Amino acid sequence: MKATVKWVDNAMFLGESGSGHAVVMDGPEDHGGRNMGVRPMEMLLLGLGGCTSFDVMSILTKQRQKVVDCVADIEAERADAVPSVFTKIHVNFTVTGHNLKESLVERAVALSAEKYCSASIMLEQGGVEITHSFNVVEAE
Template sequence: MKARIKWVEDVMFLGESGTGHTVVMDGPAEAGGHGTGMRPMELLLLGLGGCTSYDVIEILKKSRQDVQDCVVEIDAERSEEAPKVFTKIHIKYTVTGKQLKTNFVERAVKMSTEKYCSASIMLGKTAEISHEFVVIDSE
């Protein structure tokens, strides 16, 4: 896996993934930025959310659950002192589908966070990560 980051100006950077996708990173005005892009730590949380969402959906599909939607909301706290690592992360999964079995959703979340989601496992080395889930029946 590769990544390339190019400085544009001030505190704005253009990140390019090895697969050719790009993202703008920028800081707030008080740090010399223009607020025109995401901050790097926001991208880490988005990566965590994407990683665990993918896992949960795949696990539920393989379990023959009729999953129709999955929304992950993440709240995080960071250390006051540098390095300002994440210290607490709370992940809330809202999973919608037809006759979803709650125990299957619980199992999918657990498998993602404890076994499959590399981002969750890596961030768990510095942060206390907690989870909750809500199941919505679409019928």
């Protein structure tokens, strides 16, 4: 896996993944940026959310659950000192569907957290406390 990050100007960078997709990262104005892109640490949270969401949806699809929506809300705390690393991350899934089995949603979230999500497992090994919760909503 490869990626390239190119400096554009001030605190703005253009990241390109090995698969050819690009994203703009920029800092806030008080750090020399123009606030025109995602912050790098926000990218880490988005990556974690994408990784675990991919797992949960893959597992629920294999279990033939009729999911119509899946949203992962992620909240994180960072250390006050430099480096300002993540200390705690909480991921709450809201899974909406038809006749979803709560036990299967719970199992999918647990499997992602404990076995499949490379991003969250890597962060936990680095000392980040990661917790998960979920809500099941019946689709109209």
